Amino acid sequence: MxxxxxxxxxxxxxxxxxxxxxxxxxxxxxxxxxxxxxxxxxxxxxxNEPEQAVEDSFEVVEFMLDKARYAIESRHVRDIYPLERITPIPCTPDFVLGIVNLRGEILSVIDIMKFIGIPLREAVDFSRFLVLVRGDMRFCILADAVAGTRTIRKADIQPDLPAPMEADHVHGIADGQLVLLDADELMQDPRLIVKEEI
Amino acid sequence: MNRWTVGSKIAAGYALAFFMVLTLGYFSYRNAVELTEGASLRAHTFIVIAKIGNLLSALQDAETGQRGYLLVGDESYLQPYISGVTKANQALQELRTLTADNPSQQRRLALLLTLVNDKFEELKKTIALRENKELAAALKIVKTNSGKDEMDQIRKIISDLLNEENSLLNARTNLENAGASSTRTFILYGVAAVAFCMMLIGFAVTRAISDQLKSSMSQLASTSSQILATTTQISTGAAETATAVTETTATVEEVKQTAQLASQKAKSVSESAQKASQTSIDGRKAVEDSVGAMQDIQKQMETIAERVVALSEQGLAIGEIIVSVNDLAEQSSILAVNAAIEANKAGEHGKGFSVVAHEIKSLAEQSKQSTAQVRTILTEIQKGTSAAVLAAEQGTKMAEAGMKQSREAGASIGRLSDSIAEAAQASVQIAASSQQQMVGMDQVALAMESIKQASQQHASGTRQAEEAARNLHEISNHLGEMIGVS
Known part of the structure; x- marks a missing residue:
């Protein structure tokens, strides 16, 4: 004591x-x-310090998915929402998680990992919806977190991909680890148009 | 015989000797009496013979007187006749009396009496005739010779009487001589026999007694030497006893001093026990106070636990606030990202807005980091409060245990107090006992002194006894020499 x-x-x-x-x-x-x-x-x-020329760079939205950093051009991103309840839809491909109601707008939810074929390393912690738009095409992808917007110079992009990152619709790698997704290709993928008949 | 005592043996010997002497004396006395009786009988016989002589002479006198009277006629001649008749009658009477034990003499005397009476009748008749002057008639009677015949017969009877008496006398003399002879013989041989018997008895008694005495003396000699040895040992033992008693007396003195010391110690122990009793009472009170204090501690601990729980609950409110703040930060972040996207879409005009959106996003991120830190701190606080509540609970339990232990301690102290009280009482008793013991030891010392004196007396007594035994031994040796025990 x-x-x-x-x-x-x-x-x-x-x-x-x-x-x-x-x-x-x-x-x-x-x-x-x-x-x-x-x-x-x-x-x-x-x-405020780095001021780049517009021609040499473009704006991306950076997000986290399965401990890896991804980026997508911000002109394809309409807006970002916190996670909502996803309603599963039967008779859809396995990358279609379901649909979600975001402020009265019904959008389909795509698991981008499965879609582009990146194998899952660890458990994901989805918390954000990214609403992507290209013309009439509108859908949501899920992200663990959204880091924010940033400017990437085209010169910094390396087209070669390391072995585990080899997948479709990838533009290249910036800053060593940031995987730049090609939104134009992604949006034009015919697999997105689901027309299943039972 | 051996069972008889020496006294009875001697008495028996003397009794036998006395009996023998008595027998000898009795027989001697009887013989003497017989001799005396024989002498008196002889004297009697002589008297009878003399009386017979007197009778004859009286008869002759009476006849002589008659003849004289007849011749002369003178009265004076009658004098012998008268005295003769009287004497004859008297002698006859005496003879009858003297020979009353002899029937043959009595018969002869009766015959003689008749003859004498006839003679006296004849004499009387003749005298009467002479008186009447009738001498012739008287002579005629005389001439008949009857008187003479009668006289001859009388003489013959008297002669018979005398013969009888003489023969009696002879017989008695012979008898007396024989008695005297046998008495002499009896005395001679009796005395010799008695002397021999007494010699024998004396020898036997002496032999028996001396045998017994000899064996007794040898036993006495051995016994006295044993007694001497024993008394010597006793004397030695008594001397040792005296030494031992002296040592014991010294020891008793030491024990007495020890008892005194013990008494003092017991007294001091008693005082200590009383003090300890008081102290244990104080201790009991202190334990009761400590129990009260423990109860206060328990209450305080409970209060602390309640306070800490209240703080924890307030922490919960803080957590809720943090969740809200975090939510707001998230939303701000999303909004900032959206704003940035919109600004990008606006192109060159949205450039400034894009910077602001970025700034807002950065602030939101900082807010999130801060809330994360607060959450971490809150978690730490929660852990701390849990630990504090746990500690308070443990404190309560410990206080309870302490109370229990204190109560047990109180009970123990109570028992201890009782024990000490008993010990105090016991030590008081011990003190009293040791006091008594001391008194007892004084008495023992006194008694030991007496024993010492007694043992000294005993030692001197045994020395005297030894001396006496030595004397006894010498006496027994001397006696043995006297008796002839080798």
């Missing part, structure tokens, strides 16, 4: 320090405020 003996003064001191710290967090003093503002300013400043 002697080892577990508590120095109550120490405890009180620590408690008071914690109280003060919390109070400080809610009402930061001038120096803290200045530090935070400076940090934000630094962040903002960094974001």
């Amino acid at each position: 002697k080892a577990a003996k508590i120095d109550w003064e120490e405890v009180k001191r620590r408690l008071a320090a914690a109280d003060a710290a919390i109070a400080l967090a809610w009402e930061p003093d001038e120096a803290e405020m200045a530090r935070r503002l400076k940090m934000r300013a630094a962040l903002v400043a960094r974001e």
Whole structure:
């Protein structure tokens, strides 16, 4: 019991320090405020530094799927939604997960991994819908997370793919790990038009 | 014989000798009495013979007187006749008396009496005739010779009487002589026999007694030497006893001092026990106080647990808020991405908006990271509160256990107190007992002193006894020499 003996003064001191710290967090003093503002300013400043020519680059939406990073041209992405309940549809190919109601609009949901033939490495954690549009074609693909938009220079794209990444509709690899999907090809794939008869 | 005591043997010997002497004396006395009787009978016979002589002489006197009177006629001549008649009658009477034990003499005397009476009649008749002057008639009677015949007959009877008496006398003399002779013989041989018998008896008695005495003496000699040896041993033992008693007395003195020490110790133990009793009462009170304190601790622990649980519940609210914030951040993020996409679609005009959208997305991401951190911290807090609740619960249980233990300790102290009280009482008793023991030891010491004196007396007594045994031994040796025990 002697080892577990508590120095109550120490405890009180620590408690008071914690109280003060919390109070400080809610009402930061001038120096803290200045530090935070400076940090934000630094962040903002960094974001602004690379300015690329429009011709040499294009905007993509980067998303995570099965621990791997993927990107798709943002002009094909209409918008992004949090995960909703998917209603399975019978008599459809296995890459069609079902349909979903997004703000009154009924859209089919495609498992892009199965569709393009990338083998599943680990369990996926779908949490986002990406609504892709090309002309009349509209459908959803699922992603684990959406990182955001970014600009990719065409020069950075490497068309060669490593062995496990070999699949259809892949434009190339950027930044070593980012798999750039070819949205035009993907959208024109005739497999997407499901016309099953039973 | 051997069963007889020496006294009875001696008495028996003397009794036998006395009996013999008595027998001898009795027979001697009887013989003497017989001799005396024989002498008196002889004297009697002589008297009878003298009386017979007197009778004859009296008769002759009476006849002489008659003749004289007849011749002379003078009265004075009658005098012998008268005295003779009287004397004769008297003598006859005496003879009858003297010979009353002899029938033949009595018969003769009766005949003699008749003859004497006839004679006296004749004499009387003749005297009467002479008185009447008739001398012739008287002479005629005399001349008949009847008187003379009668007288001859009388003489003959008297002669017979005398013969008888003489023969009696002879017989008695012979008898007396024989008695005297046998008495002499008896005395001679009797005394010799008695002397021989007494010699024999004396020898036998002496032999028996001396045999017995000899064996007794040899036993006495061996016994006295044994007694001497024993008394010597006893004397040695008594000396040893005296030494031992002296040592024991010293030991008793030591024991006494030890008892005194024990008494003091017991007293101090008693005081200590009383103090301990008081202390145990204090301890009991302290345990009761500690039980109360434990109860307070338990209550405090319960309060702490409740507070911590309340904090935990508040943490839950914080978690809900965090979930909401996270949701908002997600939505903001999605919105930012959508805004960026829209901005891209707007082309060159949307460029600035694209930057803002990107900024918003970055903020949303930071918010998400912060909420993740808060969630982590909250998880830590939850863990901490759980640990605190667990600790409080354990504290409550420990306090309960402590209470139980304290109660047990209280009970133990109570029992201890009882035990100490008993011990105190016991030690008081021990103190009293040791006091008594000390008194007893004093008495023992006193008794040991007495025993010491007694043992010294005993030692001197045994020395005297040894001396006496030695004397006894010498006496027995001396006696043995006297009796002739080798």
